Amino acid sequence: MAEYTINDVRGITHRRKRTIKISGLLSALLMLSLVFYAKPEPVYEAEVSLKIEKVTTVGDILLGTVRSGDHIATASVMISSFPVLRVVAQKAGLVPADLQPDEILRSSEYMAIIKDLEKAITATADRAGSNILIVKMQHNKPAMAKKLAELVAASYREAAYYERNQSVISEIKIVEDQAAKSRDQLTASREKLNEFRKSLELTTVTDEQHVILARYVERKNIIDNLGFKIARINDSLTTMRQAVNPEEDTRWVFTAGGTNTDSGSIQGSLNAALNDLRIKEKGLLHHYTPNHPEVLAIREAKNAIINQFIVDLEAEKKRYADEIKAVEKDLLETYAKLKGIPDAAKTYDLLSREVEANETLYNKILMKQQEVEVRKAELVEDVTIARYPVLPQVPITRIAFIGNLVVSLILSVIIGFIAGFIHEALDTVPRKLDVLAETFGVPIMTALTMWNRSEGLELVRDRYPGLHVDDALRYLSLPAHFLADSSLAEEYRAMVPNLLLTARENDIRTLAVMSATKGEGVTTCAANLAIALAQAGRSVALLDADFQAPKLHSMFGIDRQPGLSDVIMGSEDWDISIRRITDLMLGEIPARHLLAPSGLDNLYILTGGSKVENPANFINSQRMKDLISSLRDFFDFVIIDTSAILETSETSILAEKVDAALLLTEYEKLDRGTLVRFRSHLESLRVKVAGLVINKHKITTHQIEQEKLHKDTLIRFKYYLENLRGKLVGLTANKRKKNLS
Incomplete structure (x- = not known):
């Protein structure tokens, strides 16, 4: 990789x-x-905060209702339970308010509503160790989300309040019912006594008769009290036997105000055992489902305790029934003695004693009610609303939507x-210079940067003001002379030492600049290389052998004819057809632009000449071979501009007549296959390769700016040197005058 x-x-x-x-x-x-297609429906979220404080009272400890466990975790589960959500749905109008829980459970439609509410609720602790529970309710309508959040908080608060204080609440209800019933009985007995007093005169009763009447009333009250207890036991037994869920539906039986208060220590121990099982069950439900074997085992144990409680109540009921039979027997004996007492006296005494008994019972119940009023102060509210919900303004799905957009x-x-x-x-075009060198198997002589045309023209116009666009383009194509202090000119001059060393080691005098395809910049490279060699003091002959598209004449602003084709045809001699600097000065380029910098006086140019029909025949002629030999003997170097070797045949012929070839390829233009074919073609011709030139390597705008800065710095430096030179000359002249005087 x-x-x-x-x-x-x-x-x-x-x-x-x-x-x-x-x-x-x-x-x-x-x-x-x-x-956007999968954009979710807007969902609003209302948030309410509940403060949950678990308070343990002395009554909880005595009754065995102290529960262990994480109350925040328990609350987060219970807040989405069926009892709470049923109340929420009914108060919100989603489910009819008159339906009983079992009717809702049997309805798939209403249970679906409850399930939707359960999915819309999330309850989590504010942070670890905090007693604040954050409850969030989601709905597609903001007002409904706020309303449901309020209802959930209120319903759970009520449910938690009732569950926490159910023993006290049940006892208060029982005492209030008993007080009302006793008050009605006392009022009725007093009314009967008053009516009897008005209808009959007062009748006296002897002490013996008074004792008999008192015994009769006492036995009758005992029978009534035992009958009341049996009735309560029957109610408890009916409730437990008809309960769908015995442990839940009979919970009031196992409280301080329930039947077990009169049942003795055995039922008290059953109550404590049942509470222990409840605590274990709730602890397991935090980790397991309701159908887990351990949970089912605990429920079976609870039902067994309830069944045992039923057995104990049956035994209690039988004992009370036996006591009633014994008291009834004594009551019959006492009643037989009452027959000897006058009816009016008996009735008056019985009514008086009934009023007295009802007053005693009512006073006891009032005392019990006062105790219950005191116990009301013990009612504990574990759940309070810490922060009420506000109407949501922005749907939470918008955040997810924006997140999806960003992702x-x-x-x-x-x-x-x-x-x-x-x-x-997948691109097969080599991008690295070392890969190009490896492909050709020769070292890279230089990498010529590619200038931005508009920025390059601006640089030329800064140095040569008033140029036409065509002239500026001509100057830009010959940076070795017209932009001699530019980085591109330095790149051409950097080729010279390498080329001279290679030429000396391999006796290279004639050099053909070649490329695989046309348009890679062979003409520009050949011309600037020739100028760089000329500036180095070497005499250089530059030949235009690209008969398909000759360009040297237009590049240097001279005539095309006479040229190379005319010399090969024999119509002209090469020493007459070749152009010198004087010929260039008579061309399209101003003479002042040719004289500086120096070096063009060592350059000799042989243009393409007349157009020929079959260039290959000319290149393959003996005259071409003799011409190259003559030029080789006369000049230090002969640089030949050629056409694309893979597109024309004359370049292949010419390659056999020169000492070496300088390969040129445009950066990022040819794929690896074309480059390999180029190399293979040269190897088949047995052409000696002097080096590789990479053309049109990238150059940045920053480099162009650096060129401008370099030029301005040189101008300022030259101006500074001229001023310094003038001052030195002036000082020298003044000193001479003083010496003469």
Whole structure:
């Protein structure tokens, strides 16, 4: 797998920016379309905070109702339980208010509503160790979300209040019912006594008769009290036997105000055991489902305790019934003695004693009611609303929607870069200079940078004001002379030492500049290389052997004829047809632009000449061979501009007549296959290769600015030197005058 440096990544990004942009844009459009298509329905969320404080009283400890466990975790589960959500649904109008719980459980429609409410609720602790429970309710309408959040908080608060204080509440209800019943009995007995007093005169009763009447009333009250207890036991037994869920539906039986208060220590121990099982069950339900074997085992144990309680109540009932039979027997004996007492006296005494008994019972109940009033102060409210919900303004789905948009854009950018790197991997065009050198098997002599045309023209016009566009383009194509202090000119001059060393080692005097395809810059490279050699003090002959598209004459602003084709045809001699600097000065380029910088006086140019029909025949002629030999003997170097070797045959013929070839390829133009074919073709011709030149390597705007800054710095430096030179000359003259005087 290829390893990329930061510069490689930067280069790939620059080269494949079009692929990256198009791929990223297309993927962004696709992903955004999917995001908008799957845009969720607006969902609003209302939040309410509940403060939960678990208070343990002495009564809880005595009754065995102290429960262990994480009350926040328990509350978070219970707040979405069926009892709470049933009340919420009925108060919100989602379920009819007159339906009983079992009717709702049997209805799939109403249970679906309860399930939807359960899914819409989330309850979590504010933070670890906090007693604040955050309850969130979601709905597609903001007002309904707020209303449901309020109802959930209120319903759970009521349910928690009742569950926490159910023993006290049940006892209060029982005492209030007994007080009302006793008050009615006392009022009725007093009314009977008053009516009897008005209807009859007062009748006296002896002490013996008084004792008999008192015994009769006492036995009758005992029978009534035992009958009341049996009735309570019957109610408890009926409730437990008809209960759907015995443990839940008979919970009041196992409280301080229930039947077990009169049942003795055995039922008290059963009550404590049942409470222990409840605590264990709730602890297991935090980790297991209701159908887990351990949970089912605990429920079976609870039902067994309830069944045992039923057996104990039956035994209690039988004992009370036996006591009633014994008291009734004594009552019959006492009643037989009452027959000897006058009816009026008996009735009056019985009514008086009934009033007295009812007053005693009522006073006891009033005392009990006062005790219950005191116990009301013990009622504990574990749940309070810490923060009420507010009307939500922004749907929570908008945040998810925006998140999806951001993720889509990020993924689009990533996909764009991936597509760019895939394009780079599939592209067979070499991008690294060392890969190009390895492909050709020769060292790179130089890499010529490619200038931005508009910025290059601006630089030329700064140095040569008033130039026409065509002239500026001509100057730009010959930077070795017209932009001699530029980095591109330095790159051409950097070729000279390498070329001279190679030429001396391999006796190279004639050099053909070749490329695989046309348009790679062979003519420009050949011309500037010739100028660089001439500036180095070498005499250089520059030949235009590109008969398909000769350009040297237009580049230097001279006539095309006579030229190379005319010399080969024999109509002209090469020493007459070749152009010198004086010929260039008579051409289209102003003489002042040719004289500085120096070096063009060592350059001799032989243009293409007349147009020929079959260039290959001319190149393959003996005269061409003799011409190259003559020029080789006369000049230090002969640089030949050629046509594309893979597109024409004359260059292949010419390659056999020169000492070596200088290969040129445009950066990032040819794929590896074309470059290999180029190399193979040269190897088949047995052409000696002097080196490789990479043309049109990238140059940045920053480098152009540096060229301008370099030029301005040179001008300022020259101006400073001229001023300094003038001052030195003036000082020297003044000193001489003083010496003469």
